[in-house]
Amino acid sequence: MTRVIGFGILALATAIAPGQTTAQEESAVAVPSGMPVTFYDSLWDSASSTERFRFLAPRIGGDMPMDFAAVSPDMQHLCDSFALPRLGGRDKLPALIVISLMAEPVAFGDPAPGIPQYFEAYSPKGGICAWEAF
Template sequence: MAVPSGQAVTLQDVIWNARGPDGATMRFRFVAPGIAPAGGVDFETASADMQHLCDTYALPRLADQVPVPQQVIISLSDVPVPFGEAAPEATQFFESYRIEDGLCVWEMF
């Protein structure tokens, strides 16, 4: 998938059956090898990529969900990691967004 940093990003999976603190939540989990320690993509750069993924990938996929999620979590990992499992060797970044007026609005996670 194309992201502002130009790094390679692929969808790992989408989790929609685990409620978040604000109710219905969808988690979009991506593999992004560029965030590895030697990959050259820092957190600030990856944050812009995650905002882009929420705006252009996640948001269009919410309308068909019942109930419509009020929160989206975008995660990047340098290697695939099973959901809910600890992986101390993996580099992982997470951002949370509330959906407001059809937009992904960043929330402190």
């Protein structure tokens, strides 16, 4: 069974009053590279005991994309500082945490060959994310 937590990023056609923020701004996450990253959604797969945290990172696409080596520290940071704290209230941690970055929103499981996406897997161990080779 898979459950989805979060939201998709939708274009807003209405004006935002001063002092208000959009859902995208509220979900902005700081990363070491400084590129703009926003939380997109979280997916739990009970069959594999895997929690996936998906983030929108437009700068991994476009004319001058950031390559995997440049964003790898960001992915470790997202696991340690974003994903792990959101799992703290559970009786049992997932066996695997997958962090993914996508240049544009992509429905989970849909092939999107024209949209850059990066994935990394980690095991939660001792309060940190330990990198796991896919």
